[in-house]
Amino acid sequence: MPKPVVGAQLYTVRDFTKNISEIADTLRKVRDIGYKTVQVSGFGPADPREVAKAIGDSGLTVAATHTGWTRFLKELDAVIEEHKLWGCVHPAIGGLPGEYFCEEGVKRFLDELAPVSERLAAEGMDFSYHNHHHELARYGDKTWLARLYETADPAVLKAEIDTYWIVAGGGDPVAWIRRCAGRQPLLHLKDMRIMPDREIRMAEIGEGNLNWPAILQAAEESGVEHMLVEQDRCYERDPFESLAISFRNLQAMGCA
Secondary structure, three states: OOOOEEEEEHHHHHHHOOOHHHHHHHHHHHHHHOOOEEEEOOOOOOOHHHHHHHHHHHOOEEEEEOOOHHHHHHOHHHHHHHHHHHOOOOOEEOOOOHHHOOHHHHHHHHHHHHHHHHHHHHOOOOOEEEOOOHHHOEEOOEEHHHHHHHHOOOOOOEEEEEHHHHHHOOOOHHHHHHHOOOOOOEEEEOEEEEOOOOOEEEEOOOOOOOOHHHHHHHHHHOOOOEEEEOOOOOOOOOHHHHHHHHHHHHHHOOOO
């Protein structure tokens, strides 16, 4: 089975993608670090055609996106056109509004998703769901996330497991990656560090406590296509430095 490709989730550098000039500069910086692919997320207002040109000029490819759920429901034609412009077949959402997080919320989401997923599939695209920690709250005898993936047809809904948020929710990322084998084109890589004052922080890959040998092995064996480095907060570090540290550490692990 081929190794997953390591990419950068651009939400990490969202403060530097507020307009097309910043987007183009950021793409060049990410490519210079060594990344070959990105996930588009957190961009400010920009013409999708100009974004496509900046992507092409950078030499990067777009592995995936995060697009708001409301846009999938109300602007699907535009979303599809954007993904065609960017050569991206893996649209995803970063999460759902709070009203979906109840036992009935899984059915509501999947009922709404069905026609969206059908349209995307007709265009050669799929649809992935990215978790945080609150999806591991239990409703009855199962977590919301377990109910979601047990109920949804893998052809309709793919997984985008986030390693940090699974741990934050009390779960095992290796177990969840293997649980979603065959339906997970995307995986978010994010480490967790405990500070001396007991603060829990997001960390660069290899700078925290997650079991990366096991995570990376599970990803490869489970058919993950793209492993996307994301760090929502970089604290005292420049976000580009954080992306570079993660890339170098993954190189040392034989992944990048």
